[in-house]
Amino acid sequence: MPQLLLELFSEEIPARMQGGAARDLERMAADRLKAAGLTYEALTTFAGPRRLTLVVEGLPAATPDREEELKGPKTSAPEQALEGFLRKTGLTREQLVERDGVFFAMLSSKGQRTADLVPAMVDQIVRGFPWPKSMRWGTGTLRWVRPLKRIVALFDGAVVPFDIDGIASGDVTEGHRFLGSGRPFAVKDFADYRRKLEAEHVLLDAADRRLRILEAAQKVCSNRGLALVDDDGLLDEVAGLAEWPTPILGDMDPQFLDLPPEVVQLSMKVHQKYFAVRDPATHRLAPHFVVVANVEATDGGRALAAGNSRVLSARLNDARFFWDEDRKPGNFDAWLKKLEGVTFHAKLGTMAERVERIAALAREIAPLVGTDPDQAEQAARLAKADLASGMVGEFPELQGIMGGYYARADHGDAVADAVRDHYKPQGPSDAVPTAPLTVAVALADKLDTLVGFFAIDEKPTGSKDPFALRRAALGVIRLVLENDVRFDDFETSIQDWIGEYFAERRALPGFAAADAADFAKLRARPEVADARWVGAEYDSRGVVQALVAHSTPKDILAFFADRLKVLLRDQGKRHDLVDAVFALGDDDLVRIVRRVEALDAFLATDDGANLLAGHRRASNILKAEAKKGELPTGMVQTGLPGQPEAETALAFAVGAARTAVDAALEREDFAAAMTALAGLRAPVDAFFDQVMVNSEVPAERENRLKLLGQVRDVMGRVADFGRIAG
Structure with a gap:
């Protein structure tokens, strides 16, 4: 079947935009082909320093003829409806x-040639392309990331003729x-296009x-007995800078190796896009680097390497200046003083x-x-000081890391490690600190962020999370779980922290200057509507107290629940099990996860699956009866005349299970609690097989309704089984 080849050739496309551009081109082309009624076998996009390419395989020569029946108004409808x-x-x-008393229109349309549909599709893609930044040039109105030079448009080997702002399509x-x-x-099709480009x-x-890049860089390093320092992010970036990348090994002045290795690597990466090199014997940085050129030099790259070495030396001399200045005595006090003039958030102070x-937290x-x-x-007070240092001002990526270096001499290794690692974990693959001092500071940092922004109602919405609160919550969860941190009452702790930080200060920083609209918006929130107010003027302290008493702790706990679901889902756990456990009102994250793991294992057994079905059946009966009136409660009677054996057996089994479950939960042995519940499986099955619940007596x-209520109650001590799907 025919193939469509499209190339949009321009001046240099920034490397950081190329991956997104390829995805956007794929999405936009797929959407427009679908809208035109065109099917295809495969659609692939490519992005590089000067071109975006689209190839669509297996397109039909034309869209099919269409027959459509369109339902209209009733024959008795007003004349105006028929005219419309x-x-x-x-x-x-x-x-x-x-x-049947209804008008129908029988519509038919002839198919269109695919080649006739391509011009409009390409025009829409080019004019509506979502570049993060774009520009105009010349006298035209077209916007593109850089000036667009050529358009290749071939369908089934023939040029599809069209023009976009004076740029004519062709095969060149x-x-x-x-x-x-x-x-x-000129090119004929995608295979010819790719082959000639490589030539x-x-x-x-x-x-x-x-x-x-990777293979050649590793080779030039191994030829000198060295090893490349892996950097996937840099590899992706330099792959977008060169159409024919050629790695070259360069030398740097060894004196710069007395700088922290993070400084050397970041200087190479950020400013020059160089790869660092290490000595495989010592695993330390070696006085070399790898630069990726876009040419094949006739001298083997010696001149290029020498020039890049001079540029790198200038950069590292700047870094050495910051390093020497930042290590002068008394800098921590000066930096902390500077932070008094740095606004963290208008409503959260400096x-x-x-x-x-x-520090207090x-x-x-x-x-x-x-x-x-x-x-x-002490460690918490020092943790943010390096934000005012010269090195972090030059390399923001080194915040925390440089503070750790600067703190080590005067404050010891434990404090220095806490300063260095308190931002961790910053992502799902980042290591979780385990040193108790570091864990304390890391938790305090993330919890302050969450509590503060939730208290001022700056919560994530949809895909927007400008303050990285989802990452902070996931960081707290991982710190708590992997270090077995136990909060007796997390919700109360959050409430206390909000009260300590904000309510006692009479107002949230920035709220005192809030205008009437800000106040009206806060006061209109349902959860603060019942707060006590003094006079007609707003009392920001009252707003805070209302938030403390009502929504904020609950909102944060719900947010943690959502993040925990994400984490457990990534680990293969079901999110409905998290719901079932959270419904108990427990806010100890360690205990919640242990419950979920035990519940997951239990439901994977026949006893668990069948008992879940029994719980669902009992709940349905009780819900139906509750609609008729109040459900009976109290002691279940046994030994009644004519009482079925299955009823008596279930009553005793429920009593034994309750005792065993309570004892297991008290010692947090959730596997034992599930084992106790498993003992209910056979009595519950027998009860439903042999006993008529809705007896005429x-x-x-x-x-029997009391007994089913007790079954539901004892199972509900472990989890809310009504929230479990399947």
């Missing part, structure tokens, strides 16, 4: 079909800017460019105020994680 339907369909009344493209022949060349020193696929909050958390409160407070019916 006729205008919509373009038919006359005589062309309509009457059936260009090769490498320096290594190519310098002459434009002109252009690797079309970013995956091919990455592989070429960075210095945030440091005070984190770290002191409270310290006993929970088994570390010294005084040391936790009122006393029997009441006793």
